[in-house]
Amino acid sequence: ETVLTQSPDTLSLSPGERATLSCRASQSVNSYLAWYQQKPGQAPRLLIYDASNRATGIPARFSGSGSGTDFTLTINSLEPEDFAVYYCQQRSNWPWTFGQGTKVEIK
Amino acid sequence: EVQLLESGGGLVQPGGSLRLSCAASGFTFSTYAMSWVRQVPGKGLEWVSTISPSGTGTYYADSVKGRFTISRDNSKNTLYLQVSSLRAEDTAVYYCTKGHKMATISSHFDSWGQGTLVTVSS
16 A cells, blocks of 8 residues: 655644645655645545646645655645645555645644 | 535444445536545545446455445436445545546546545444
């Protein structure tokens, strides 16, 4: 099983700051990695697919990068609505797996 | 607009069974892989199962293999998950999800339903 390890577990930032979230895979997932955002009481929302492609309707302040085993989600200039939990997920190897999540909280 | 509406969750005793359904609309259902993802309240996400657009290919997480069965009826635009031999650790919100890429089983989840809660308890 491909284990995805996200870091940090919690990121405390202020609106307007940049958030950098990391996802490391235990084996290569090529570029088959996605990022999701989940707010309390809501279903997750796809932000980035295949490592660096923004999903439909996702603002340009969200960007993804990486390949192989190391990936990054960057949120430029945090907006109040960006404070949430973020998950990475790989579809390269069965079983598909998620990271444990990174909570971005208001400092 | 894509809509995914799950139903069928509820309280069930250990060892019991349920059939979860997901009614899909707003897209050509038969051309996208569909999946179930679950989440224990307050915890992370766990992929459960995926089915190919035609329904001929299926994959399962080891934790549910042999107990859960995914299926679809493309004539009714509906996805199913038959859950059997339920355990306390299967208690979770079950989300129906749509693949982001047409005509392939391998895709991320670009649309999610609101979820249906399955509670396994005596």
